[in-house]
Amino acid sequence: MAQQVQGVIARSKGAPVEVVTVVVPDPGPGEAVVKVQACGVCHTDLHYREGGINDDFPFLLGHEAAGIVESVGDGVTEVAPGDFVILNWRAVCGRCRACRRGRPWYCFDTHNATQRMTLLDGTELAPALGIGAFAEKTLVAAGQCTKVDPAASPAAAGLLGCGVMAGLGAAINTGGVGRGDSVAVIGCGGVGNAAVVGAKLAGAARIIAVDLDDRKLATARTLGATHTVNSSSSDAVEAIRELTGGHGADVVIDAVGRPETYRQAFYARDLAGTVVLVGVPTPEMGLDLPLLDVFGRGGALKSSWYGDCLPSRDFPMLIDLYLQGRLDLDAFVSETIPLDGVEEAFARMHRGEVLRSVVVF
Known part of the structure; x- marks a missing residue:
């Protein structure tokens, strides 16, 4: 059964972001619904809002995220409900010429969820980098979920999803x-x-x-x-x-x-x-x-x-280093903010006042 959650969208080029109700469908084959615990505010989200990526408005922003898998669709074996995961925007296919040559970090056919999340009126949302995690829950391809040690702080771990990993x-x-x-x-x-x-x-x-x-x-x-x-x-x-x-x-x-x-x-x-x-x-x-x-x-x-990363290889290793005290991911979390603080966080980021503002749910 589809769920209604709160999320942050960019409705048009340059317009302030809005907190709206987002409809999240049940996961289909190869998909997962993730309850988002934290999501960093990245320059890429601002690029989306400013029309610097494409003009597929409205966008559901947010992509540097960590959370808990809530449900999975048919055929999903990589993760299961209850797993703590970092979301990534490079779900490798395993079949393209790069993957077949043993270089999956160059995968030429990465994929996202097939279904779209929508507004209440049925308007389809374009999730930022195929993730859309400025939302209480999001729908992604299961391959975009990388299971890591749940002892890690979600606010710190999520930053591996984009900027810190890059x-x-x-x-x-x-x-x-x-x-x-x-x-x-x-x-x-x-x-x-x-x-x-x-x-x-x-x-x-x-x-x-x-x-x-x-x-x-x-x-x-x-x-x-x-x-x-x-x-x-x-x-x-x-x-x-x-x-x-x-x-x-x-x-x-x-x-x-x-x-x-x-x-x-x-x-x-x-x-x-x-x-x-x-x-x-x-x-x-x-x-x-x-x-x-x-x-x-x-x-x-x-x-x-994306730092030529392979999430399944790099995320668990880097989280282990973090938990051993050898990688200070917490140093990148300048502040934690509520969901309705994204617009102000964009301004602070633009002024160079923060490394990362992180939305915490």
């Missing part, structure tokens, strides 16, 4: 940061600071955080940065080179996603070093680099989509 994975999975490496991270919001944490976990010897905001740089210091550079008053490329013996960093992670920051990352890396783009550009952005420099500097230019 940053950690950019360093560990995509960048391949190793022991003794030098790493520079450009942009120290939630994703960038997670990249700092990832570099520290991987054993980097020197971690250089770059930002325009001294508050964010101070946070990066607490999370593991060994050096900071305020690029409003210093040349970031020259500062990174100076801090790495004049050579540049082994791995430079652009967590902003603008042509200016990508150029900084490109020229701030050592010869044969790696650039990782994890910040999300907007459609109109372009990049102009001398092709001879691309050839002559060698190394690798990579993009990192």
Whole structure:
């Protein structure tokens, strides 16, 4: 029997979000209904509201979430009612060419729930990243549920569902940061600071955080940065080179996603070093680099989509590290808020006042 719950939607481009009644259908084959316990407020949700993803309004926002599986549809074996799960937006298919080659983190045919949640009048909602977790309950594909240790705080665990995983994975999975490496991270919001944490976990010897905001740089210091550079008053490329013996960093992670920051990352890396783009550009952005420099500097230019993570592999491992006290996910939870606090949380996020506001149910 369909259920009615409260959820946050973006009804039209740029309009303030609204708390409305959402109809959640019973799970069909391969689907699960999850009672959401916590959901982080991510920049991607703001991009949806501003029409920066697509124009499939109205959107049911929210995607960085953890909760309890309430019910499952036919054929579901991955999870069962009562399981504590982190929701992910990469339910791998197991059949595409990437999965068949043993690279499921590149799955080219990820999927979401087949049914749509709706408003009371029957209007179909487009769930953000196929999740829609600014709601008391949400309907997802069962493969979007990753079971983890229920001892974890839902507010902290849910952040692995997007931003924190993206940053950690950019360093560990995509960048391949190793022991003794030098790493520079450009942009120290939630994703960038997670990249700092990832570099520290991987054993980097020197971690250089770059930002325009001294508050964010101070946070990066607490999370593991060994050096900071305020690029409003210093040349970031020259500062990174100076801090790495004049050579540049082994791995430079652009967590902003603008042509200016990508150029900084490109020229701030050592010869044969790696650039990782994890910040999300907007459609109109372009990049102009001398092709001879691309050839002559060698190394690798990579993009990192969701930190190249495999949720079934990475989420349980990272939650174990969290419970062992080796990964401070709680440090990313700047505040907890009620469901009707999302609009104000967007404003605080835009002003750079928080790493993450988290809706707690």
